[in-house]
Amino acid sequence: MTDATASHSDAESRLTRTVRAIFTFALRKPLGAAGLVIIAIFGVLAIGAPWLAPLDPFQINPGALLAPPSPQYWLGTDEFGRDIMSRIIWGARVSMFVGLMAVAIGSTLGAVLGLVGGYLGGVVDDIIQRIVEVLLAFPMLVLALAMVAALGSSTWNVIMALAVVLAPNAARVVRSSVLTIRERPFVEAARNMGLSDRRILFRHILPNCVAPFIITATAGIGTTILSEASLSFLGLGTPPPTPSWGAMLSNNMHSYMVEAPWMALAPGIALTLVVFGFNFLGDALRDVLDPKLRAG
Amino acid sequence: MGAYIVRRLISVIPTLIGVTIVVFLVMRLLPGDVAGMILAGDGESGSSGNMEARETLREQLGLNLPLHEQYFTWIGGLLQGDAGLSLWSGRPVLDEIGRRIPLTIELALLSIAIAMGIGLPAGMIAALKQDSWVDYALRGLSIGGLAMPPFWLGTLLMLFMVVWFNWTPPLGFVPFFTNPWMNLQQVIWPALVLGYATAAVIARMTRSTMLEVLREDYVRTARAKGLPTTTLVITHTLRNAMLPILTLAAIEFGFMLNGTVIMETIFTLPGIGRYLIDAILHRDYPVVQAIILMMAVSFVLVNLLVDLLYGVLDPRIRY
Numbered sequence: 001m002t003d004a005t006a007s008h009s010d011a012e013s014r015l016t017r018t019v020r021a022i023f024t025f026a027l028r029k030p031l032g033a034a035g036l037v038i039i040a041i042f043g044v045l046a047i048g049a050p051w052l053a054p055l056d057p058f059q060i061n062p063g064a065l066l067a068p069p070s071p072q073y074w075l076g077t078d079e080f081g082r083d084i085m086s087r088i089i090w091g092a093r094v095s096m097f098v099g100l101m102a103v104a105i106g107s108t109l110g111a112v113l114g115l116v117g118g119y120l121g122g123v124v125d126d127i128i129q130r131i132v133e134v135l136l137a138f139p140m141l142v143l144a145l146a147m148v149a150a151l152g153s154s155t156w157n158v159i160m161a162l163a164v165v166l167a168p169n170a171a172r173v174v175r176s177s178v179l180t181i182r183e184r185p186f187v188e189a190a191r192n193m194g195l196s197d198r199r200i201l202f203r204h205i206l207p208n209c210v211a212p213f214i215i216t217a218t219a220g221i222g223t224t225i226l227s228e229a230s231l232s233f234l235g236l237g238t239p240p241p242t243p244s245w246g247a248m249l250s251n252n253m254h255s256y257m258v259e260a261p262w263m264a265l266a267p268g269i270a271l272t273l274v275v276f277g278f279n280f281l282g283d284a285l286r287d288v289l290d291p292k293l294r295a296g
Numbered sequence: 297m298g299a300y301i302v303r304r305l306i307s308v309i310p311t312l313i314g315v316t317i318v319v320f321l322v323m324r325l326l327p328g329d330v331a332g333m334i335l336a337g338d339g340e341s342g343s344s345g346n347m348e349a350r351e352t353l354r355e356q357l358g359l360n361l362p363l364h365e366q367y368f369t370w371i372g373g374l375l376q377g378d379a380g381l382s383l384w385s386g387r388p389v390l391d392e393i394g395r396r397i398p399l400t401i402e403l404a405l406l407s408i409a410i411a412m413g414i415g416l417p418a419g420m421i422a423a424l425k426q427d428s429w430v431d432y433a434l435r436g437l438s439i440g441g442l443a444m445p446p447f448w449l450g451t452l453l454m455l456f457m458v459v460w461f462n463w464t465p466p467l468g469f470v471p472f473f474t475n476p477w478m479n480l481q482q483v484i485w486p487a488l489v490l491g492y493a494t495a496a497v498i499a500r501m502t503r504s505t506m507l508e509v510l511r512e513d514y515v516r517t518a519r520a521k522g523l524p525t526t527t528l529v530i531t532h533t534l535r536n537a538m539l540p541i542l543t544l545a546a547i548e549f550g551f552m553l554n555g556t557v558i559m560e561t562i563f564t565l566p567g568i569g570r571y572l573i574d575a576i577l578h579r580d581y582p583v584v585q586a587i588i589l590m591m592a593v594s595f596v597l598v599n600l601l602v603d604l605l606y607g608v609l610d611p612r613i614r615y
Contacts, residue, residue, distance in 0.1 A: 134314030138592045141554035142572075146322050146588045149576040226445055230558060233447045234573055249451055257455050264455055268448035276443035 025288065032284020038277030042270075046092040053086035057243045066260040076262040078248070087243035088266050094244045095274060098159055099225040106163030107217045110170025115209070117171070118178030119201050128171065135168040140223075141230055153236050162224050173216045177209045211289040219282030222275040229271055245271050301604060308600055315592045316374075320367050323585050370585075380582040384575070389586045393568060400567035402472060403483055403490070403559065404552045410491025411498055412545065418495065419502025420529065426507065434499065441496025446555055450489045450562040457485070469566050486559035493555070494548045501544045505537040512536075538609055546602040550595045 026033035045052060054074070061081030069076045075084040117128035135143070147161035181187065182205065190200050229246030231237030238244035245267040257264045354360050358369055373379060379389040422434040470478040509515060510533060518532050557569030564570075568587055575583035 130310065130314060133311055134318055137311055137315050137596045138318070138588075139550040139553040139595055141557065142588055142591050145557070145572070145576065146319070146584065149584055150322050150324075222443075229445060230447060230554075234558070234561060236573075236576065246447075249448055257451070258458055261455060261459065264448075264451055268445065268452065271445050271448065272443045275445070276439070279443060 025284070029284035029287065031280045032288075035277040035280030035282075035284065038273050039281060042092045042096060042274050042277070045089050046096040049090045049093050053083075053089040055083040055086045057082060057086040057090040058241055059083070066256060066263075068260070069262055075266045076260060078260075078263055079256045084248075084263065084266055087248060088245070088270050090243040091245045091248065091267065091270065092274075094155070094238050094242060095225045095228060095271070098155065098162070098228040098238070099221045099278075102159045102162035102224045102228075103166060103217050103221050105159065106166030107170040107213065107220065109163065110167035110172075111174045111209070111213055113167070114171035114174030114176075115178055115201060115206065118175035119182060119197070119205065125175075129175075132168040132171050135164070136172075138165075140165050141227055144227055144231060145234070145236060148231060148236050153231075153239050155238055155242070158228055158231055158237050162227055165227070166220055166224065169220070170213065170216055173212050174209050177212050178205055181205050181208045215282060215286045215289060218278060218285055222278030222282070225278070226271070226275055304600065304603055308596060311596055312593060315596065316371060316589060317367070319585055319589045319592070320370060322588075323581050324363070374589075379586040382575075382580055382583050384578045384580040384583070389582050392571070392583065393586060393590065396566055396568050396571050398471065399469070399483070399565055400556050400560070400569060402479075403487055403556050403565070403567060404549070406483060406487035407490035407494060407552055407555070408545065408549065410487055411494035411548070413495075414491065415495035415498030416502055416541070419499040420506055420534070422499065422503045423506035423510065424525075424529070435503075438496035438499045441493050442500075444493075446489055446493045447558045447562060449492070450486060450559055453485055453489060454562060482563070482565065486556075486563045486565065490552060490555040490559055494552065497548060498541065498544060501541055502537065505540050506533060509533045509537045535609070539606060542602055542605065542609070546598050549598045553591045553595065 026036075059082060061077065063081065065077065065081045066079060067073050067077040067081065073083050073085065075088065077083055078087070113128050113132070117125040138146075144158075144161045144165050147164060148157055151157040151161065187200060187204060190204050195204075228237055229244070229249075232244040232246030233250050235247075235250060237246055240247060248267040249264065351360075358366055361369070370380075377390060379393075381387065382389050382392055385392065418434050418438070422431045425431050469482060472479040472483075515528065515532055518528050523532075553569075556567060557572060559565070560567040560570035561573055568590075572584065572587045575581075575587065
C-alpha cells in the first residue's frame, strides 16, 4: 500500500495522505468528525443558499401567514408568510459569515498583538497586556452590546464588535506560546546568525504558535455565532429583513410562536447543531494538536 | 498573606481605571453627535434645522468640553455617587439602577446556586462511574446544555408553559421581600435555564478534574487504607479538585451577567439587563455607560475574590 502510493505522482500521494489523515481523525475522534460533517453541511447551505433555498426568503405571502409545515413549506411560514426553510438556509450564510469573519479578524489582530508583545517584551508588552486585561474584564456579550450600541447595528458593525471582544483571548494564548518558544535553542541560533527580528518572528516563531492559535480560533467560532444570534435576538444584531437565526427567535415573535410553535424550533435547532459542530471540532483538534495530550 | 492581599487589591486599580476609560471611549465612538441623535430620535428636528437646540443640549450634556475634561467630570461624579441623569426619565441614573439591581442579583445568585447544585454532583457522579451509562447520560445532558443557546431554551420553556399549562407571564413584578413565594414563581424559570447552561460547564470541569485527582497516589493510598468512599471523595478528592472549578465558576459569573440580560428580556423581568437593552434602544447613554461599567467592575471584583479564596482553599498556597 505504501509502496503503491509512493510510486504515484506527488500530488496524488498528498491526496491519499490527506484522505487517510481525515479517516484516522474520524476513527479516533468520532465526535470531532461529526462536528466536521455538521459544519460542512451548513457550509454548503451557506454558500449554495441562492440555489438550495426552495423559495425566496424575503417573499412576503399574505395568503400563507403562519402556515404549518407542509409539502410546500417544509418548515412552515412566519408571521409574514415567508418560508422558514429558506430563511434557515439563508440564515446559515449570516451565521457562518459573521462567525468566521469575526474570528478571522479578531484572532489575527489578537495574534499579532500577542506575537509582538511576547517577542519584544518590555514596555510594549506591558502596554499590550494592560489593554488585554482591561478588555477581558468585560463580560463578552455586554462589551459587544456596548459597541454595537455605539456603532449602530449592521452586519459589519456586529463583526467588528465581536472581533474586538475575541482579540484579547487570542493575544493571551499566542503570547504565552511565544514566551516559551522564544527561549528555545533554535531561536537563539537564528538570532546568532544575525537574522532580523521580523524574520525570526514570522518565519521561526509564528509557525510554532499555529496549533494553540487554531484551537482557540475554532472553539471561538461557536461562541461567536451564539453571540451574533444573541445580539440579533435582542434586536441589536443583524437588522431585519435579513434572515438571521437569532432574529427569527426574537422576542417580538413570542406572541406568534404560541400559535405557530414551528417558528421557534427550526432556528434553535440549526443554532444548536452549528455550535455543537464547532465545539466538538475544537475539542477534537485540541486533543490531536496539543502535544501534551497526544501521548494519552 | 496580608501583604499578598494588599498587593492584589492594588493591582486591581489600574484595571478598573482602564475599564472606565474603555467604557467612556466606547460611548464616544458614536459616529456623528449624540445630541443630534437624541433630537433626531425625538422625531422633531430633521438633519440640518435645529442647530440651536443641538448646541443647548450639547452644553447640557457637557459634550462641548474637551474629551479629557468630560472624562474627569464623569469620574468625579461617579466617585461622589452621581452618574448623571437618565435622558429618558430625567431621574438620577443611580436611583434607576438601584431599583432594578436586587432582581438581577437574585437571578444571578439563584442561577449560580442551581448550577453548582446540579453541576458539582453530576460531575462527581460521572467521574466516579466513569464510562458507565450514568456517565454517558450525564455527559449527553451537559453537551446539550453547552450547545443549546440559553435564549432558545428560555423561549421554549416559556412557550411550553404557555401552551401546555396556560401559564401567562405575570404583568407586574413582585419584589422578593413583598411576597417571596410570588417572587420565586417569577424568577425560578429564568434561573433554571441559566443554571442548566452553567451546570453543564461546571459538570464537565468537575468530571475531568475529579478524574485527574482520583488517579493521584494519595487517593490510592487513602482507598487502600480502607477509608469509606464518602470521606475519600469529600475530604481527599473534592477539596483538591475545587480550585479549577471555582475559577471556572467565577468566569461563568461573567457569562451569568450576559445571561441575565437575555433572560430578563424573555421573561419580562425589570432587572438591570433589561434596563440596559431599553437604554440602548432609547439611546439613554448615561444609563448604558453606568450599567456597563457596573457589570465590568463586578466581574473584576468577583475574580479578585476568587483569587483571594485560593489561599483559604489550598493550604499549599502561601503568599
